Amino acid sequence: MAIKRSSKVDSSFSSSSMTDLIFLLLVFFILATTLINPNNAVKLTLPSSSSEEGDPSVIALSVVGDVSSPSGYKYVINSDEQYNEVTEVAAALRLHYAEYEGRPVEERPYISLRCDEKVTVDALVEIIDLTRENEYKMVLATKEKR
16 A cells, blocks of 8 residues: 655745845834934035136136137137137147146146037037147036136
């Protein structure tokens, strides 16, 4: 006489205890983060300056629409040098970069380019091509806050 044993292994998983655990962790982290005051969490002393001078490692280049110029634009470098043509700007930038010759690329200044709202894409592309040809670092700056 053969007796058959039926041992069936239940392969189901009960996730009810897992959801209780996750809910408790969620409540803990929500309470813990709301009790932290962000002003007291990290003390930072931010730098400040009363100097009117800008960063010497930045060459500020502005492109402004000008009707009297043959190209229709006026190029201003560091708020004091004004040029009417891109070739003149290229020569002026070579003079600015001449004193940094032989230094690593990280120590050379970069160009902060600001364009007037009326400047076309063609004028912007000319300046970008100029910086790419001479391997200058450049940043397109945003509109100044007023």
